[in-house]
Every structure is written in C-alpha cells, then in structure tokens.
Amino acid sequence: MFNRRKSPMPTKKKYIADPGTLKIDLMLRGVRIEDSVVKAHTCGSSGIDVLLPQDTAVNIPCAEAFTGNSPYVIRKKHGAYVITDGDAEVGINLVERPDFLSRKSASGVPFSKIVEVRGALTVVTPSPRCDFFKDSVECRYCAGNFNAPDREQAVYSEEDVLEAVEAALKERPSRIIYLSIGFSDTPDGGIEFLQPYLKAIKKRFNCLVAVEALPPKENRWIDETYASGADSVLYNLEIFDKELFELICPGRAKLIGRQRYLDALEYAARVFPSGTVASHLIVGLEPPGSTCMGIDYMTDMGVVPVLPIYRPTNDKALRIDPLTTEIILPVYKHLYTAISRKKISINWVRDLSMASTPAELRSFVDKGVKSATLSESFYKTGLGRKAAWGLSALRRKLRVRETGDK
C-alpha cells in the first residue's frame, strides 16, 4: 500500500507513512485533485471524504484558496486512487456521497436539509436555526448554514426526521446518530425541543444517539437528556482561552458564559458513562499551549476533548499563523497522554472525519514525543514566538472587527 520513490531533493518533515499524522497534515493543508471525475463529483466546499489506511476517515479541504499550496495531490493510478506528497504515495479509498442525500421525504423535504454525513457519523438537525444570528453574536468561525434566510422558521417534522434517519441507516449503517441544535435562549438549552426526536429515534432504530447542544441553564436538563435516551452529550466550548472565547464566540460568552460550559460538562460527566461526554476545542483559534490547558481541565473532569482543526474559508480567516503540523502534533499527543492518564474510555469518540481522535494517535504517541512540558516550553521556541505573534494579530483583528460592527 505504501510506496516510496527516491527524491532528488532533501525532504521536509513527511507524514505520509502514518495515517494518524497524515490525517492531521491533510486537514491542515488540504489537497489538490488532478482527477476531474473526483473533482466534479466528490469535492464540495465541505471537503472530500477519504479513507486512509487503517480505516482512518478524514474529510480533507479541497475547495478553499489555501489548498492551492498543498503538497498533497489525489490522483488515479492503475485504476485506484492514491495521495502523494510528491515524494511518496499511499493508497486511499474515496467515500462516495451517499445516494439518500439526493432523495426527499414523503412530504417533500430533501434529506440533505436534515442530514449531513461526516465520516461514520450521521448528523441530524431537526431545526437548522441558531438565535445567535438574530443579535449578530454568532460564533465568528461558524461555517454552518444556520443563518440561511429560509431556515429561520424551519422545523422538520418527527416523521421527516425519522425517514431521513432510516434512509441514512439503510445506506450507511452508522454507529452513531448525532442530534444537533443551535442556540435558543431557553433554560433547557434546546433539549426540550429535541426530546421527541430523540425518543422516537431510540424507539424505532437500534442505534446510538449523541446530543450536540448548548449547555442548559439548569442541570436538571442534563439529567433529562440522559433520561430521554441520549448515549452521549457534547457541549462544545470550542476555545479554552477566556479572552479569545469572548472575542470569537460573543453569543456563547454573553448568553451562556464560559463558566457555565465548564460546570455543565462537569455535571454531565458525573451523569453519563465514562468517555461519552465530549467537548470540541478547535485547534488553530488559540495558542497550542492554551488548547493543552483546556485538555487538562476537561480530562480532569472526565470529559473527552475532541480537537477539530480550524478550516479558514475565503471570507473567514481567523487562524493563528503560522500553524503547522509540527506545531500541533504535540497538542494531539498531549490529548492522548491526558486521556490515557485519566483512564477515560476512548471507544465512543472515534471515526470522526473532521477531527483526530485519541485512538488514531496511539502509534504516534507510542513513538515517545515528550509533551508534558509543552505548555511551559512552547513560547520559548521560535515557532512558539511566531504563534504568539499570530495570536496578538488575531486579537487585534477581532477587536477591529467588533468596533467596525457597531
């Protein structure tokens, strides 16, 4: 599967031989596609889904401007597909867009409006509405279509949602259905709205359901989430650094509060089984040392941090520069080490195509990169100093934007 050609040039750091690290480098740098058939049918603005060796699922950016500089290319070779970095290559499988996404429910709702498929996950959104947009306090990186004009009042019926879930499960037996909702200013954090869908899915199908919501104001709604049949819950803090959280997630900061995220996660970790409470920390929107502090804080509570990599779009480039795989690999190692130290189960959080999971990094970590002192030593390195510079530039940019918004 893995072939290496002789290169006449001295090579930079190469990641192609290890699927776990290659996944991170691909998510960060994207891929260019030479095959016109693949380009036309598979690569959309949300990337191309690919299976690397060892069944490592990854969604690779391929349409954004920054991917034009990627060293990686997908091309056809002897009737199969490979990814090459110009020096070595590795065989891949393309994950086709599921057919059901082109179909509609009996009442005429396109399944693609209700369901999004990400790796092995099926994300179901019964109401694509987020009230942060009403007050222009949406998360600055939000790449979803929660603000599309026709979605303001959209609420899909239980039957439409069940048909969509059935179609998804028939075509791609999924281990997990992700039930997701945007912000609504109610004490229950949206769980009261999701409850009928959650109960109906659990009753009709033999599948696991994760609820991705914003933390409710009262803990009793977390109990209620568990009692309604949710197998897992995610309250995504996204950014651990307090100041950057307030700047990048103004709605979450003003209407929920960082402390409420942490308290709700802590409470949920006492209610749900080990490894089933998770929270995203987006890599690239804060310094790596800060993400590591978030990892420590969360794993101390028994919460699994999930680390997606920020994907700049042409109109939203919030990323701290420079951001390279060399800089962020120690963060993933730190995650794996922290999870292992706390003995948190990693069986639940897996097969994510948009984020690396602890299980995928096992082989990399076992090679023995020291990470325990990352937070303290990072800013002493040349890369760390550059990242600190990128951070101050990002803070300034966001402040300017806030001022300009008024």
Ligand code: SF4
């Ligand atoms: S909570 Fe933030 S990321 Fe989620 S839909 Fe609303 S604005 Fe977008």
